[in-house]
């Protein structure tokens with residue numbers, strides 16, 4: 470964690486962000502680097518999450534925070550609802566395995582609650598059929614990472630300019646259709662043959678506080694959270710948040 474040493478009064482001035490579906494805190498760590506104090510929420514036990522977190526259902530927890538007024542502690546909310554039923558990387562497998570209908574789409578109810586908070590927010594989903602507005606798309610190349618990891622963000626109550634997409638340096642390294650392709654980026658998903666080692670995943674994503682493969686393959690690179698956190702704080706300073 471790269472938190473600078475702050476005097477008590479400066480620390481108290483840091484805005485708070487709520488990180489829903491927080492997993493091991495890839496995105497949350499970026500928000501912290503951008504200048505937020507961060508609280509997470511995940512239904513699974515996530516001892517590697519670096520900040521305070523509530524273990525439980527994100528929808529129930531967010532509804533509780535709204536009803537009790539505790540949501541007013543936060544300046545910003547981010548949500549990464551799980552996407553296994555809609556993601557292009559898994560939808561083919563899901564269909565072939567007959568899993569497609571069993572997953573619950575959490576995006577719509579999450580958005581409805583986020584709207585009720587009255588707070589600025591971001592919802593993240595990978596490319597695929599997930600129904601979010603693509604207000605922003607980030608790619609690992611923008612940050613010099615070792616993953617492509619295109620991710621879309623719907624932004625509520627604030628806006629950001631889409632940065633230009635940077636051409637990929639080469640192919641994603643790994644086996645496809647029986648052939649090995651070399652390249653500068655690793656495939657940070659799944660567990661199949663030719664997938665990167667845990668140290669390779671950590672280096673590619675910029676994450677060193679978890680060595681749990683599932684947490685690394687689920688994570689957003691901290692650089693994405695830092696980019697969005699800084700852009701949001703800058704939008705506040707400029708008075709462009711709605």
Ligand SMILES: C[S@@+](CC[C@H](N)C(=O)[O-])C[C@H]1O[C@@H](n2cnc3c(N)ncnc32)[C@H](O)[C@@H]1O
Nearest residue numbers: 490492494495496511512513526527549688689
């Ligand atoms: C795609 S991962 C989030 C990755 C995270 N944003 C990051 O950057 O590291 C989705 C997470 O949602 C959690 N999850 C699934 N259903 C949930 C629910 N109903 N409430 C809270 N968390 C849930 C999973 O345990 C998983 O950790």
